[in-house]
Amino acid sequence: MQIDLDLYTKLATLAPSAAIQQDNISEDKGATRIAFLRQATDLDLMLNGDSAITTVTYLVEVGAEDIDACQTVKDQIRALNGFVGTMGSTIVKGAFVNDITGEYIPKMLNADEGFYIEALEIDFLY
Amino acid sequence: MTTTPRAGFGQLLGCDPLGGTSYTPLGNIVEGWDGPNSEVQKVDTTLLGDKNMTSLPADADPGVISFKIAYDPDSSVTTLLTALRTSGAVATWQRTFANPTPTAPPEVCHGWLKTFKPSVMKRQMIMADVEIQVTGNPGFTGG
Numbered sequence: 556m557q558i559d560l561d562l563y564t565k566l567a568t569l570a571p572s573a574a575i576q577q578d579n580i581s582e583d584k585g586a587t588r589i590a591f592l593r594q595a596t597d598l599d600l601m602l603n604g605d606s607a608i609t610t611v612t613y614l615v616e617v618g619a620e621d622i623d624a625c626q627t628v629k630d631q632i633r634a635l636n637g638f639v640g641t642m643g644s645t646i647v648k649g650a651f652v653n654d655i656t657g658e659y660i661p662k663m664l665n666a667d668e669g670f671y672i673e674a675l676e677i678d679f680l681y
Numbered sequence: 682m683t684t685t686p687r688a689g690f691g692q693l694l695g696c697d698p699l700g701g702t703s704y705t706p707l708g709n710i711v712e713g714w715d716g717p718n719s720e721v722q723k724v725d726t727t728l729l730g731d732k733n734m735t736s737l738p739a740d741a742d743p744g745v746i747s748f749k750i751a752y753d754p755d756s757s758v759t760t761l762l763t764a765l766r767t768s769g770a771v772a773t774w775q776r777t778f779a780n781p782t783p784t785a786p787p788e789v790c791h792g793w794l795k796t797f798k799p800s801v802m803k804r805q806m807i808m809a810d811v812e813i814q815v816t817g818n819p820g821f822t823g824g
Contacts, residue, residue: 603693605708678804
């Protein structure tokens, strides 16, 4: 989906020091990593078939060997909370960020021993 | 004749605010519509010695049609409805069972706008609850 590409670009702008990849991180990426996964997409339609508001939920996982670097990148991404406006080709009507680190089990980092992990869940309405 | 199962998706509710037959389809209905919830009144005809109560049908309340629309002040469909609230006009309402291809004529009734209530929630599309008070025959096929 186009919003996947737009989010990738947005994350690269917000956290330029991190390596970013959708769904997984290959082992040759740098130490600070962002992996994002589209968890759910609600392509809501109205009764006549016209599009209503689409809601997409992303899981964003940040991993780094240094805890400060990890939390800094997380905070950079958290700036998306309350975002309204144009994100690439997507007109976002609302972005909501939740910090889910406390309850999160790492999914996407494939060599995460010794890494600090932070996790965010982001809902986009567009 | 066998019954064709029909899903609600794709059915059409149209309105002519002038009470005629030039219907504007309400393309911004979110989920569907409910009604008219017609209810026939009951007259009790039980006699004093009757063990079992008896009754007869009397006049019928044609009921209301209720639905939720995507509220957009820039949309002519939204303003069609808000104008009905102001004018108090009795409009014509057409229910077309278009999915699958209609084989029966649409159902038609008259009604005026009774309720219009927008709601704004931060994580949801802005919507408005609408209720149409039906006046006269609710227009059910065969009824």
